[in-house]
Amino acid sequence: MRHAVLALLADEPAHGYEIKRGLEERFGTVIAPLNAGQVYTTLQRLQRDELVTDDAVAQRGRPDKRVYRLTEAGREALHEWLGAPSAPTRLRDDFFMKLVLAHGMGLADPAELIARQRAAYLRSLGELERVLAAGGADGTTALVVEGAALHLEADLKWLDRCEEELTR
Amino acid sequence: MTPVIEARGLGKVHGSGEAEVVALRDVDLDLDHGEFLAVTGPSGCGKSTLLNLLGGLDRPTTGEISLHGERIDDAGEARRARLRRSELGYVFQFFNLIDNLTVADNVELPALLAGVPTREARRRAARLLERLGLAETAGRVPGSLSGGQQQRVAIARALVNRPSVLLADEPTGNLDSAAAREVVSVLRERSEEGQAIVLVTHDLRVASAAHRVLRMRDGAVVGEADLEGEAASGEALSRVLPLEG
Numbered sequence: 341m342r343h344a345v346l347a348l349l350a351d352e353p354a355h356g357y358e359i360k361r362g363l364e365e366r367f368g369t370v371i372a373p374l375n376a377g378q379v380y381t382t383l384q385r386l387q388r389d390e391l392v393t394d395d396a397v398a399q400r401g402r403p404d405k406r407v408y409r410l411t412e413a414g415r416e417a418l419h420e421w422l423g424a425p426s427a428p429t430r431l432r433d434d435f436f437m438k439l440v441l442a443h444g445m446g447l448a449d450p451a452e453l454i455a456r457q458r459a460a461y462l463r464s465l466g467e468l469e470r471v472l473a474a475g476g477a478d479g480t481t482a483l484v485v486e487g488a489a490l491h492l493e494a495d496l497k498w499l500d501r502c503e504e505e506l507t508r
Numbered sequence: 509m510t511p512v513i514e515a516r517g518l519g520k521v522h523g524s525g526e527a528e529v530v531a532l533r534d535v536d537l538d539l540d541h542g543e544f545l546a547v548t549g550p551s552g553c554g555k556s557t558l559l560n561l562l563g564g565l566d567r568p569t570t571g572e573i574s575l576h577g578e579r580i581d582d583a584g585e586a587r588r589a590r591l592r593r594s595e596l597g598y599v600f601q602f603f604n605l606i607d608n609l610t611v612a613d614n615v616e617l618p619a620l621l622a623g624v625p626t627r628e629a630r631r632r633a634a635r636l637l638e639r640l641g642l643a644e645t646a647g648r649v650p651g652s653l654s655g656g657q658q659q660r661v662a663i664a665r666a667l668v669n670r671p672s673v674l675l676a677d678e679p680t681g682n683l684d685s686a687a688a689r690e691v692v693s694v695l696r697e698r699s700e701e702g703q704a705i706v707l708v709t710h711d712l713r714v715a716s717a718a719h720r721v722l723r724m725r726d727g728a729v730v731g732e733a734d735l736e737g738e739a740a741s742g743e744a745l746s747r748v749l750p751l752e753g
Contacts, residue, residue, distance in 0.1 A: 459733035466716035473689040
């Protein structure tokens with residue numbers, strides 16, 4: 341979220357609420373609803389790290405409004421982030437932990453864990469496919485849903501491999 | 509309630525002696541009323557063989573199949589032909605529509621062949637085309653439609669005799685992803701209207717539309733996933749992209 345907030349400040353200074361709204365407009369339905377607290381916490385940390393600074397704007401009959409803007413260091417941090425490749429997505433480590441521990445310590449039947457996990461992935465895949473079929477996602481939203489669906493397909497293939505290795 | 513289809517110990521062996529190939533071994537399957545079942549697995553796993561046995565296109569080497577509680581695997585040719593015509597609807601990867609007939613005539617044809625009076629056949633075809641969003645294509649020839657539309661026409665044709673079960677073998681195999689979604693949506697809608705469906709596909713994105721997914725390998729069913737078990741979260745989208753601190 342840090343870099344997304346920096347990006348929203350790249351063009352012009354904004355106050356916390358404008359940043360929250362900007363994030364919601366761009367990512368709308370694909371991110372969990374934001375609460376204002378998250379955005380303000382992020383802004384405070386960015387300010388502590390001297391990547392943003394704020395000016396107080398007087399408001400009639402109300403406390404001053406804080407308008408945030410990028411510092412030079414903040415702009416550098418933003419461009420460094422944009423220019424660097426992101427780390428590849430890794431496995432869902434929580435399930436892998438369960439599987440290894442269930443298998444190695446006899447705590448649970450790996451075949452049952454895999455079957456339940458497969459059903460959960462298929463249900464998620466079905467939900468995403470229905471969103472795409474209903475035209476509920478367009479432009480960048482459709483791309484992110486497509487990405488999530490492709491990841492689920494890979495996860496499902498990987499479960500097949502786990503099953504071959506661990507349940508014979 | 510008696511399942512629509514009940515199969516017990518189904519097996520299919522091709523050839524004999526040294527050349528014997530086991531295509532299907534000991535498959536049990538129940539299909540409930542209104543259930544949408546997907547069968548998945550790699551090519552050669554036996555999923556199409558299973559569908560062909562359920563649909564009476566082929567005879568099992570071992571085991572029994574019942575439709576509404578009545579054995580059909582041992583039926584004679586005449587009864588099998590009648591079942592294929594009126595109790596079982598088929599959709600394949602290739603649409604197999606008749607190119608010099610209109611869309612409406614294509615859909616009507618199986619009803620006429622089953623002895624349904626012309627007016628009734630026409631009425632049924634028009635209604636199905638309407639429901640499948642194809643009303644405007646009724647007077648056109650299949651070749652002038654998109655792939656997704658042609659497959660929907662093929663589904664309408666398969667449903668015109670009000671089959672107990674719709675059997676679909678890789679119905680999206682020849683379609684791009686948008687057209688595949690069109691076809692899957694139509695199948696899902698039909699199942700919501702109470703149509704029992706068995707869908708064979710290697711594509712898990714297609715299979716994920718079903719209520720239940722069977723996985724096959726080397727001629728046997730090796731797993732089953734119930735996709736209706738837990739209520740869908742309805743938050744599919746909002747969990748796609750976690751924003752971290």
